[in-house]
Amino acid sequence: xxxxxxxxxxxxxxxIESANAPGCDFPIQxxxxxxxxxxxxxxxxxxxxxxxxQILDLAAAAQTGVFSDTALIALxxxxxxxxxxxxxxxxxxxxxxxLALSRALRANSAAQTSLAACLVAxxxxxxxLPALIGDYTDFYASIHHATRVGRLLRPDQPxxxxxxxxxxxxxxxxxxxxxxxxDFPRPHGQxxxxxxxxxxxxxxxxxxxxxxxxxxxxxxxxLGSALTMAQAEAQIFGLCLLNDWSARDIQGWEYQPLGxxxxxxxxxxxxxxxxxxxxxxxxxxxxxxPADDPAPLSxxxxxxxxxxxxxxxxxxxxxxxxxxxxxxxRAATVSHSSFRHSYWTLAQLVTHHSIxxxxxxxxxxxxxxxQSGPTPAESGSLLELSEAGRKALRIGSGSEERRFLEDxxxxxxxxxxxxxxxxxxxxxxxxxxxxxxxxxx
Amino acid sequence: xxxxxxxxxxxxxxxIESANAPGCDFPIQxxxxxxxxxxxxxxxxxxxxxxxxQILDLAAAAQTGVFSDTALIALxxxxxxxxxxxxxxxxxxxxxxxLALSRALRANSAAQTSLAACLVAxxxxxxxLPALIGDYTDFYASIHHATRVGRLLRPDQPxxxxxxxxxxxxxxxxxxxxxxxxDFPRPHGQxxxxxxxxxxxxxxxxxxxxxxxxxxxxxxxxLGSALTMAQAEAQIFGLCLLNDWSARDIQGWEYQPLGxxxxxxxxxxxxxxxxxxxxxxxxxxxxxxPADDPAPLSxxxxxxxxxxxxxxxxxxxxxxxxxxxxxxxRAATVSHSSFRHSYWTLAQLVTHHSIxxxxxxxxxxxxxxxQSGPTPAESGSLLELSEAGRKALRIGSGSEERRFLEDxxxxxxxxxxxxxxxxxxxxxxxxxxxxxxxxxx
Numbered sequence: 001x002x003x004x005x006x007x008x009x010x011x012x013x014x015x016i017e018s019a020n021a022p023g024c025d026f027p028i029q030x031x032x033x034x035x036x037x038x039x040x041x042x043x044x045x046x047x048x049x050x051x052x053x054q055i056l057d058l059a060a061a062a063q064t065g066v067f068s069d070t071a072l073i074a075l076x077x078x079x080x081x082x083x084x085x086x087x088x089x090x091x092x093x094x095x096x097x098x099l100a101l102s103r104a105l106r107a108n109s110a111a112q113t114s115l116a117a118c119l120v121a122x123x124x125x126x127x128x129l130p131a132l133i134g135d136y137t138d139f140y141a142s143i144h145h146a147t148r149v150g151r152l153l154r155p156d157q158p159x160x161x162x163x164x165x166x167x168x169x170x171x172x173x174x175x176x177x178x179x180x181x182x183d184f185p186r187p188h189g190q191x192x193x194x195x196x197x198x199x200x201x202x203x204x205x206x207x208x209x210x211x212x213x214x215x216x217x218x219x220x221x222x223l224g225s226a227l228t229m230a231q232a233e234a235q236i237f238g239l240c241l242l243n244d245w246s247a248r249d250i251q252g253w254e255y256q257p258l259g260x261x262x263x264x265x266x267x268x269x270x271x272x273x274x275x276x277x278x279x280x281x282x283x284x285x286x287x288x289x290p291a292d293d294p295a296p297l298s299x300x301x302x303x304x305x306x307x308x309x310x311x312x313x314x315x316x317x318x319x320x321x322x323x324x325x326x327x328x329x330r331a332a333t334v335s336h337s338s339f340r341h342s343y344w345t346l347a348q349l350v351t352h353h354s355i356x357x358x359x360x361x362x363x364x365x366x367x368x369x370x371q372s373g374p375t376p377a378e379s380g381s382l383l384e385l386s387e388a389g390r391k392a393l394r395i396g397s398g399s400e401e402r403r404f405l406e407d408x409x410x411x412x413x414x415x416x417x418x419x420x421x422x423x424x425x426x427x428x429x430x431x432x433x434x435x436x437x438x439x440x441x
Numbered sequence: 442x443x444x445x446x447x448x449x450x451x452x453x454x455x456x457i458e459s460a461n462a463p464g465c466d467f468p469i470q471x472x473x474x475x476x477x478x479x480x481x482x483x484x485x486x487x488x489x490x491x492x493x494x495q496i497l498d499l500a501a502a503a504q505t506g507v508f509s510d511t512a513l514i515a516l517x518x519x520x521x522x523x524x525x526x527x528x529x530x531x532x533x534x535x536x537x538x539x540l541a542l543s544r545a546l547r548a549n550s551a552a553q554t555s556l557a558a559c560l561v562a563x564x565x566x567x568x569x570l571p572a573l574i575g576d577y578t579d580f581y582a583s584i585h586h587a588t589r590v591g592r593l594l595r596p597d598q599p600x601x602x603x604x605x606x607x608x609x610x611x612x613x614x615x616x617x618x619x620x621x622x623x624d625f626p627r628p629h630g631q632x633x634x635x636x637x638x639x640x641x642x643x644x645x646x647x648x649x650x651x652x653x654x655x656x657x658x659x660x661x662x663x664l665g666s667a668l669t670m671a672q673a674e675a676q677i678f679g680l681c682l683l684n685d686w687s688a689r690d691i692q693g694w695e696y697q698p699l700g701x702x703x704x705x706x707x708x709x710x711x712x713x714x715x716x717x718x719x720x721x722x723x724x725x726x727x728x729x730x731p732a733d734d735p736a737p738l739s740x741x742x743x744x745x746x747x748x749x750x751x752x753x754x755x756x757x758x759x760x761x762x763x764x765x766x767x768x769x770x771r772a773a774t775v776s777h778s779s780f781r782h783s784y785w786t787l788a789q790l791v792t793h794h795s796i797x798x799x800x801x802x803x804x805x806x807x808x809x810x811x812q813s814g815p816t817p818a819e820s821g822s823l824l825e826l827s828e829a830g831r832k833a834l835r836i837g838s839g840s841e842e843r844r845f846l847e848d849x850x851x852x853x854x855x856x857x858x859x860x861x862x863x864x865x866x867x868x869x870x871x872x873x874x875x876x877x878x879x880x881x882x
Contacts (some may be wrong), residue, residue: 101517135616137702139701150698160697162694165640166694168698168699168702170699170700171614171702171706173576173612173799174617174799175575176799176800184664185665185798187797187798188798190738192603199738201738223616223619223708224626226879251771253603254607254609255699256601256603257609257696258581258609258700259696259701260700261578261609262793265799266798266799352703353703356703356707357626357628358616358703358707401575438666
């Protein structure tokens with residue numbers, strides 16, 4: 001998965017001019033997949049690839065005669081209203097399609113005339129969930145997040161003894177995963193405010209975001225079988241942004257002993273474009289751990305993982321209050337980090353998940369857990385940034401402060417890879433807005 | 442949901458003679474739904490209703506001209522390879538279909554000739570998962586189980602402070618839910634045996650079953666909305682048996698702080714027949730709590746729930762070792778309890794699940810959590826029966842002992858409702874067999 005090929009050449013440009021603009025999230029080196037339909041039509045949803053400010057309609061492209069062999073089979077799979085069938089085809093099919101698309105969308109391609117008729121402006125498109133998500137699992141792969149949150153809950157033992165051995169995760173709720181932009185009402189729930197012995201019921205007062213990456217599973221594994229580290233990355237179709245909205249007060253009262261439940265399941269927002277693992281190959285880094293930390297158990301170790309298991313994906317969270325929106329003020333960055341700091345790699349998450357025989361299916365989604373970096377300013381949640389509400393954050397140009405999210409607040413997550421002089425492999429955005437709580441039932 | 446009608450009349454008998462045999466799980470008062478196809482054919486799976494030792498093929502029945510109006514619409518929905526569309530129709534459609542089936546299958550029905558051609562012997566059928574299960578949630582609704590397990594883990598605080606306030610639950614894994622009979626290899630995983638500081642990797646040594654009921658969701662609720670107690674039961678299509686297989690040693694090392702994960706996700710077995718809530722109406726009981734316990738918060742309270750929120754469903758777990766099977770010896774009962782002891786009712790589980798706006802969808806599955814009764818002999822897991830492995834259980838007629846499950850062990854869960862002189866509303870069985878661990882990856 002780490003090999004570079006002609007699709008990664010930074011010198012490539014596209015006949016779609018907007019893809020060549022500096023800072024564009026979707027240059028020809030990216031080619032992320034999503035599902036869309038044209039706004040205001042009753043057309044069936046189908047797969048698309050973002051290129052510049054356009055979408056290449058993959059169902060239409062399959063009809064042009066431009067593509068053949070494996071790439072055509074992959075395009076036909078991507079013509080469905082969800083990308084599960086494309087995900088099921090596996091890494092060699094994805095790679096063949098990427099190569100064919102790269103060649104066809106390249107400047108001076110003979111396919112330009114045929115494919116120009118398959119473009120839909122992103123502004124004319126409605127983007128949908130890219131796959132039918134069977135199971136959603138959320139991990140906890142940032143040791144910086146786990147330590148910072150642990151310190152707030154258990155000052156004497158911030159990091160639990162299993163953290164450095166197990167890629168901790170839990171099953172999440174699939175039904176409430178929505179695609180960006182997602183608006184949702186502030187959730188109701190039980191909470192036990194400090195000093196009380198009887199819980200209260202009402203809207204959450206400690207609503208938070210979590211800055212994560214999501215990984216969509218490809219072919220997966222059969223029930224009762226397990227994946228090895230060598231097989232794991234070929235099971236990942238690609239990555240998106242994921243906001244694991246969290247009601248900290250509901251979560252705090254409910255989570256013992258069986259973990260997060262209603263504090264999370266009211267909404268999870270993902271970005272519409274899936275950046276393939278192949279597109280991320282140039283941004284691989286060695287996977288390292290502090291010298292004093294235990295080496296992963298052998299089922300979670302491989303030379304390949306040590307050599308380039310990490311990926312330097314820049315991550316950013318920004319917040320726009322309703323007042324900022326009224327003033328026409330853009331969302332203000334509240335933190336910035338990189339996925340390179342993750343304590344567990346994607347291959348380790350996938351391998352661990354399957355090691356008991358649990359089957360992963362095409363379209364299943366894995367969350368990375370909140371990706372916080374080593375310094376407090378690199379924290380991927382307000383819980384960390386506000387030290388559980390003890391410290392107010394100044395947001396935007398006005399006098400507004402936040403400890404947790406208020407009604408009308410909009411959170412914008414972004415991610416991208418970039419090297420000096422090279423293209424920007426952007427993830428677009430995962431945007432969500434907090435609506436006021438509905439009347440209680 | 443609690444009203445009795447002509448379908449509950451204990452005096453009813455069927456023209457299918459096997460349904461009238463004493464002790465039959467599937468008399469005409471039951472009429473549970475499942476999905477089947479004839480073994481050894483390539484017929485598409487479709488819905489069926491168990492009656493005596495037969496299955497009424499609902500797709501065939503829809504073609505006979507016997508049924509009309511709502512019952513026919515419901516039959517057409519039940520002709521699909523999964524019952525999600527039938528579940529989505531809602532309680533009045535389910536009830537109309539039940540009434541029409543009860544009349545048509547009754548002794549002396551004019552429909553006998555037409556419907557006799559729609560019967561398939563259960564011995565000729567392969568039973569499949571009755572629905573596409575989107576999300577699976579497992580609760581923890583037996584206070585006796587929670588207390589007994591808590592005492593083993595935390596002798597000083599067996600029951601956590603939130604237990605009597607919150608119907609505790611967690612998201613489970615959908616992909617590994619299988620229909621009875623399900624065989625699965627002993628799972629591998631990380632464990633930290635007592636006295637060690639470095640975890641081991643290998644097959645689980647503390648494999649267990651959990652005796653639960655499962656509830657299939659009907660229409661459900663939209664994301665962002667919440668269900669009230671008055672609406673909750675109409676969202677439940679019916680109940681099945683559920684074995685939440687658990688690897689206690691994997692679970693014990695992994696579950697902090699995010700709850701059960703790989704200790705559960707290797708397999709979950711459900712029984713193939715879904716007994717509708719309407720069929721269970723005669724077995725309703727008042728929902729009561731010890732006088733010293735707090736009353737549920739108002740969103741979890743209703744007069745209807747207090748009057749008949751509980752259901753007296755007998756629950757039984759039996760174990761057959763490989764040696765017993767070789768000797769031709771039946772599975773030996775290891776515990777017996779009743780769902781009447783559940784600390785939380787079905788209506789409370791559904792209402793709580795939706796209260797934060799989380800959407801429940803047709804075909805979602807809720808587990809009740811291990812249903813243990815007040816006395817240790819009524820425990821629904823080996824963890825409780827063996828006191829975490831400290832006490833061996835004598836199984837069967839030989840000299841075999843069990844603390845946890847061994848390879849070749851087969852667990853048979855059964856459930857039924859019965860009143861003196863009345864029919865037996867049986868659930869059939871959820872059967873699962875432990876295979877040896879596969880070679881490690």
